[in-house]
Amino acid sequence: MLASISLVTRPRLTQQERTERTRELLLDATIDCLVELGYARTSTNEICRRAGVSRGAQQHHFATKAELMASAVEHLVSKIIDRMTSGAREALTGPDRISQGIDMLWRGYSGSLSTAVMELWVAGRTDPELHTAMQPIDKALARRTAELFREMLGEQVAGDRPDLPLWLTVNLIRGLALDSMIGGDPARRRQLLDEWKTIAVKTYGS
Amino acid sequence: MLASISLVTRPRLTQQERTERTRELLLDATIDCLVELGYARTSTNEICRRAGVSRGAQQHHFATKAELMASAVEHLVSKIIDRMTSGAREALTGPDRISQGIDMLWRGYSGSLSTAVMELWVAGRTDPELHTAMQPIDKALARRTAELFREMLGEQVAGDRPDLPLWLTVNLIRGLALDSMIGGDPARRRQLLDEWKTIAVKTYGS
DNA sequence: TGAAAAACATTCAGGGCTGCCGGTAACTTC
DNA sequence: GAAGTTACCGGCAGCCCTGAATGTTTTTCA
Numbered sequence: 001m002l003a004s005i006s007l008v009t010r011p012r013l014t015q016q017e018r019t020e021r022t023r024e025l026l027l028d029a030t031i032d033c034l035v036e037l038g039y040a041r042t043s044t045n046e047i048c049r050r051a052g053v054s055r056g057a058q059q060h061h062f063a064t065k066a067e068l069m070a071s072a073v074e075h076l077v078s079k080i081i082d083r084m085t086s087g088a089r090e091a092l093t094g095p096d097r098i099s100q101g102i103d104m105l106w107r108g109y110s111g112s113l114s115t116a117v118m119e120l121w122v123a124g125r126t127d128p129e130l131h132t133a134m135q136p137i138d139k140a141l142a143r144r145t146a147e148l149f150r151e152m153l154g155e156q157v158a159g160d161r162p163d164l165p166l167w168l169t170v171n172l173i174r175g176l177a178l179d180s181m182i183g184g185d186p187a188r189r190r191q192l193l194d195e196w197k198t199i200a201v202k203t204y205g206s
Numbered sequence: 207m208l209a210s211i212s213l214v215t216r217p218r219l220t221q222q223e224r225t226e227r228t229r230e231l232l233l234d235a236t237i238d239c240l241v242e243l244g245y246a247r248t249s250t251n252e253i254c255r256r257a258g259v260s261r262g263a264q265q266h267h268f269a270t271k272a273e274l275m276a277s278a279v280e281h282l283v284s285k286i287i288d289r290m291t292s293g294a295r296e297a298l299t300g301p302d303r304i305s306q307g308i309d310m311l312w313r314g315y316s317g318s319l320s321t322a323v324m325e326l327w328v329a330g331r332t333d334p335e336l337h338t339a340m341q342p343i344d345k346a347l348a349r350r351t352a353e354l355f356r357e358m359l360g361e362q363v364a365g366d367r368p369d370l371p372l373w374l375t376v377n378l379i380r381g382l383a384l385d386s387m388i389g390g391d392p393a394r395r396r397q398l399l400d401e402w403k404t405i406a407v408k409t410y411g412s
Numbered sequence: 413t414g415a416a417a418a419a420c421a422t423t424c425a426g427g428g429c430t431g432c433c434g435g436t437a438a439c440t441t442c
Numbered sequence: 443g444a445a446g447t448t449a450c451c452g453g454c455a456g457c458c459c460t461g462a463a464t465g466t467t468t469t470t471c472a
Contacts, residue, residue, distance in 0.1 A: 015440075044429075065430070122328045126246075131389070175376070181328065192377065224419065225419075416471080421466070424461105425461095425462085429459100433454085436452105437448105438450085439448070439449085442444090
């Protein structure tokens with residue numbers, strides 16, 4: 001129904017444009033479903049309904065559900081990286097580089113995108129096909145995250161092992177993200193993150 | 207098949223004994239399924255198969271699947287509490303009380319039991335019935351965990367806010383548990399936990 | 413011991429989901 | 443502009459899962 005609007009303004013679409021558009025619609029709908037319904041209740045039917053696309057079209061672009069999910073992971077990770085890099089580009093000075101680095105990780109590893117990723121990881125634990133599809137993408141995210149973190153800290157900060165504060169923070173945030181899924185208190189999470197920031201600055205600050 | 211053995215040694219069983227036995231079999235099988243198959247692929251059929259019990263018996267004790275899952279949560283949490291308390295009873299001295307407290311939390315919040323809990327929590331996020339069933343049980347676990355942690359530390363340690371180190375640790379461990387589900391490196395997790403122990407002792411130690 | 417109740421077994425119907433298939437419309441290429 | 447390719451549509455079959463309903467065995471209690 002909404003499609004007709006863009007079709008009116010631009011009746012002719014390149015095949016490539018159509019493909020890109022439909023795939024994007026499907027992948028975004030998939031993420032929506034993961035966030036709102038969870039992996040178990042996410043059906044290709046519902047995805048198509050939300051994307052405003054027929055089941056036939058879905059199957060044309062992603063032959064199987066697993067294929068669709070695998071592509072959704074890539075889509076998701078690129079969105080997460082965008083979100084971490086956005087607003088992380090100003091030159092940083094002073095001892096609160098670490099604090100800002102933690103904020104960056106918070107942007108990337110919490111929120112609805114992270115919820116979707118968690119659904120997929122949990123599902124992938126017992127789904128070999130999904131698991132093997134996710135593994136390299138996860139590695140890429142980890143590598144990019146480490147790069148961004150090092151950039152923010154600058155080489156001279158945090159001594160010889162910037163990885164420890166990085167992964168301590170990431171794992172803590174993942175735990176907190178899980179807590180938010182359970183329905184914990186947001187104020188408490190904020191408090192815990194602040195406490196960790198203080199500790200991290202004291203421990204790893206220049 | 208195996209049931210016949212116990213039936214031979216003790217052909218007569220009290221109704222209460224039969225009930226208890228069957229429920230235990232079902233709940234343990236449920237946890238097994240959650241760990242090995244994940245929530246999405248856990249069917250009542252498979253649970254019955256593993257428990258060696260007919261579907262009728264399952265339905266007699268747990269009318270609906272949701273009811274079974276809710277009971278599984280209780281079963282699970284009581285197992286986790288047992289595991290934390292076991293070996294945590296010796297009198298503790300010295301500054302590594304905190305370190306031992308962290309070990310206790312590690313016992314409780316990682317491993318296969320924790321995996322099962324995580325499956326349920328993630329599923330419960332988008333399943334209102336399961337969610338409301340889990341909420342109070344989770345609260346009880348949190349309360350008991352806090353009690354145990356305070357006992358181990360002793361009142362004089364950690365100042366006025368023992369909750370901060372406690373929940374920082376729990377959330378970190380949950381993040382690490384998630385990492386293990388993804389397939390991260392166990393040695394790295396151990397390293398991160400050790401680093402956290404050092405920091406915690408330094409920060410919160412007496 | 414015999415009736416009532418509890419525990420257990422088996423089969424059935426309804427529903428949703430996935431993957432497949434034949435057909436149609438839109439774009440591309442020559 | 444006509445053939446060929448790509449994108450898209452709607453319906454169908456098979457599968458599994460859940461909950462219900464009915465029948466059978468075991469224990470309990472009077």
